[in-house]
Amino acid sequence: MTDLPSHDLIAQLRQICGAAHVLTHDDPGADLSPWEQDWRKRVRGHALAVVRPANTPEVAAVVKACAAAGASIVPQGGNTGLVVGGVPDNSGTQIVLSMTRMNAVRAIDPANLTITVEAGCVLQNLQAAAENAGFLFPLSLGAEGSCTIGGNLGTNAGGTQVVRYGNTRELCLGLEVVNAQGEVWNGLTGLRKDNTGYDLRNLMIGSEGTLGIITAATMKLYPLPAAQLTAWAAVPSMQAAVDLLGLAHQRLGPGLTGFEVMNQFALGLVDKHYPQLRVPLWQDTPWCVLLENSDSENEAHARAQFEALLEAALEAGCVSDAVVAENLTQARGLWHIRESITLAQAEEGLNIKHDISIPVSRIPAFVAETDALLAREVPGVRMVDFGHLGDGNLHYNVQAPEGVDGQVFLRDNEERVNTLVFEQVARYDGSISAEHGVGELKVGKLPLYKDPTALAMMRAVKKALDPQNLLNPGRVINCP
Ligand code: FAD
Ligand code: MLT
Ligand code: ZN
DSSP: OOOOOHHHHHHHHHHHHOGGGEEOTTSTTOOOHHHHBOTTSSOBOOOSEEEOOSSHHHHHHHHHHHHHHTOOEEEESSSOOSSSOSSOOTTSOOEEEEOTTOOOEEEEETTTTEEEEETTOBHHHHHHHHHHTTEEOOOOOTTTTTOBHHHHHHHTOOOSSHHHHOOGGGGEEEEEEEOTTSOEEEEOOOOSOOOSSSOHHHHHTTSTTSSOEEEEEEEEOEEOOSEEEEEEEEESSHHHHHHHHHHHHHHHGGGEEEEEEEEHHHHHHHHHHOGGGOOOSOTTOSEEEEEEEEESSOHHHHHHHHHHHHHHHHHHTSOSEEEEOSSHHHHHHHHHHHHTHHHHHHHHOOEEOOEEEOOGGGHHHHHHHHHHHHHHHSTTOEEEEEEEGGGTEEEEEEEOOTTOOHHHHHHHHHHHHHHHHHHHHHHTTOBSBSSSOOTTTTTTTHHHHSOHHHHHHHHHHHHHHOTTOOBSTTSSSOOO
16 A cells, blocks of 8 residues: 555546546535435535546456555445445545446346346336336335445345345345455356355345445346236234235235335325325324235236235224225325335434334334333334335334424434334344445444344454455444
8 A cells, every 4th residue: 555645546546537537626616415415414424536437447447546545435326325324424535436327237138037237227227127128127115216236235225025026135146346456356147056155246235335346236037027906005003014914925925025014104294295195094094004916917816816815804904994006007106105205204304214124023012112112211202114014124213203303303312212222123133224234324333233243254354355444434344
């Protein structure tokens, strides 16, 4: 490591990527805020430069130059992450490596059911490319219009189809990665079987840019379902929602492709901030569930299956009312309501987010007990509970009491609210991060809730692969 002065490094980076693709604060009229500010506007960092490579050799050369200069690198995709993992710190010394120019679909192999894309490909464009070729790429989440497959892999994103297709990890077969030394690992295999040693692919997935820079990926494709139906059900309790999930598994089998739960307050926020969305059934029930049935036969079969399920659920008392979307427009409208909760919550003010997982069977008791503890600890808090109940993953979010400013609420309560919720999660054998990752937001909490041997092994891996602590330092695991 030679510790080059920063102007020498910037000059080198401009040579590698072209001057127009290396942005600094010294450029006339420069505004780096889109890359420096996280999506929730919780943190605003200050980068030495934002670098936008066009291809894998450029990424490799950038990493080599940064390694020689001792400058750390923060990989970034669509910057929709929710745990402060993809923005620079405020030291003014870090390089943001924005992957969005690397967005090509490299290949589709219909017989192998795979698609190979560059890391900066926006998820929605990947879904569209798959669909144009007659296939389904099932990863789906509210940020799909701007998040990238590299970010999805970096965070091992979940989303709304996990109950059937799994997390991003389960959808990936191969990766191309630039390591911390600036070498390219070509692991872009489309193989479904390959037992030739350690699973480096799965080590990279979910490592949040701390072990390598993903430049391309080979992802699985699936047949498009012959029909897809969406239903919205009012349920009298969280236990009823869990019972409905059990019935849905029994009756729909692999047809069950989505199972989302939303509490009344979350839906009230959508109704308040986006009244045009016309939220159904929410006023007279504590919880609603959104279900999706994907059928390989035809729509009539899917509808008959769905109606039989809902009738059985009404009879068993786990559903009090329900609507089935009549057409695609109505189905999209229902999903749009679900996907708008995060935005409606942000409109309401800054809140304390928890992205937790608990064994499904224990979620009703967890919610009842933790709601009561929170109400005692911070009187008046409003619970925005929603999420992927089919995966045991709740967004158990805490909104300030009515009339209390979000910033003030967080300043005074975030630490003790987090401690209370995380202690409960631990008591219920859950995880403090189900799908968003650790980032900077939870890096201090991980040692309290993760097995110490696992932490030591994670630290050993980080030190082995990135001995200079160059890649996204201070995220996921602290390596002094
Ligand atoms: P960024 O935010 O840019 O980066 C995220 C992390 O990945 C950072 O640590 C970054 O360093 C790293 N990274 C980015 N690109 C690379 C790369 N090429 N190589 C290595 N590391 C990289 N998440 C879910 O899991 N499920 C949801 O349902 C969901 N819904 C969301 C809804 C909304 C409205 C929003 C705003 C976010 C949501 N998220 C959800 C959170 C977020 O994790 C995802 O949007 C997505 O996976 C992040 O992708 P990105 O391209 O924006 O990554
Ligand atoms: C979601 O499921 O909508 C997301 O993970 C976003 C959030 O937690 O706000
Ligand atoms: Zn989610």
